[in-house]
Amino acid sequence: MDHVANDRTAAHPAPVTAAHEALMSKGAYVMAPAAVSECLGTDRHDWAAFAAHWEDLAPDSYAAERGTRRLRRYGHFSLSRTGELALRPHGTFVQPENSNPLYIDVDRHFEPLTDAFVADPLLTPLLRMLGDVAACLDDAAEWSVKVHPFRVVASADSQGAPTPEGRHRDGVTLVTSLLIGRDNADGGESTVYATDGTELLTTTLSEPGTLLLGDDRSTLHGVSPIHPVDATRPAHRDVLVTTLTAR
Numbered sequence: 001m002d003h004v005a006n007d008r009t010a011a012h013p014a015p016v017t018a019a020h021e022a023l024m025s026k027g028a029y030v031m032a033p034a035a036v037s038e039c040l041g042t043d044r045h046d047w048a049a050f051a052a053h054w055e056d057l058a059p060d061s062y063a064a065e066r067g068t069r070r071l072r073r074y075g076h077f078s079l080s081r082t083g084e085l086a087l088r089p090h091g092t093f094v095q096p097e098n099s100n101p102l103y104i105d106v107d108r109h110f111e112p113l114t115d116a117f118v119a120d121p122l123l124t125p126l127l128r129m130l131g132d133v134a135a136c137l138d139d140a141a142e143w144s145v146k147v148h149p150f151r152v153v154a155s156a157d158s159q160g161a162p163t164p165e166g167r168h169r170d171g172v173t174l175v176t177s178l179l180i181g182r183d184n185a186d187g188g189e190s191t192v193y194a195t196d197g198t199e200l201l202t203t204t205l206s207e208p209g210t211l212l213l214g215d216d217r218s219t220l221h222g223v224s225p226i227h228p229v230d231a232t233r234p235a236h237r238d239v240l241v242t243t244l245t246a247r
Helices: 013-025 033-040 044-056 115-119 123-134
Strands: 002-005 028-031 069-072 075-080 085-087 142-154 174-183 185-187 189-194 199-204 211-215 219-223 226-228 235-246
Touching (some): 013 028, 013 033, 013 123, 013 211, 044 115, 044 142, 075 123, 085 123, 115 123, 142 226, 226 235
Antiparallel strands (some): 002 085, 069 142, 075 085, 075 142, 189 219
C-alpha cells in the first residue's frame, strides 16, 4: 500500500459544519465553489491544473454497451480518522447488493488513476475534507474511498447520460459529485430523493468547484442527460465522483 501523505491539513470548520447540519437534517447538501476552495486552500490555477487530468481518461466500455459515451478512471484509497491517506492496489470495481441496479456484483475493470492525478496537490486535501464531512454520518476509524473521474460526452444525435442506470444508490456512506467543468452542455440536472421518492434537492452543477454531497444510506440520486447547446459541436460534462464507506 503506497502512502500518499501523513501530515494533517488545517481544518476549515465553517463549510464542513454547514455540510454536517444539512446532511443530518436533509440528507443532501450543495457546497459552493468558494467554500470548497476555502476548505482546500486552492485558487483558480490549482483548479485549472486539476481539470487537465480529465483530458487523460479512458473509454468506459460498460457504459458504451448501453449507448452512453463515457470516459473515466478509477482508484481506491484508505483514509484514517487522523487523515492518513493511502492508495490501495488497483483492482476491479464492484458495486454491492441493494445499490446500482445495472451492475450489482459485476466485476468492472477500469483503467487506474494516473500517477499525475494521484500526486496532484489538490487531491489529498479534497479527500481529507470529504472524510471530515463523512464523520457526521459514521464514527469510522477508517474510510474506504473510491475515486472516479468521469467525462460524459453528447452530440446532436446522441445525448449523454451521466447516470444511465437512472435513480439509484451507490451502496456507500457518503456519495459526492464535484463539478470539474462543462463545455457546450445543457441539462445535467442532479436530483437527490428520499427513499419514498420525495425530491429532497434539485440542482444543476454549473460552476466548476461546486460539490454535491449525499447521505447514500438514506437517499437515492440521479442526473438528467446532457445535450449540446450548439448542435454542430460535441458537449461534455466533467465530474469527480468520490464515495466514502465506513470500514
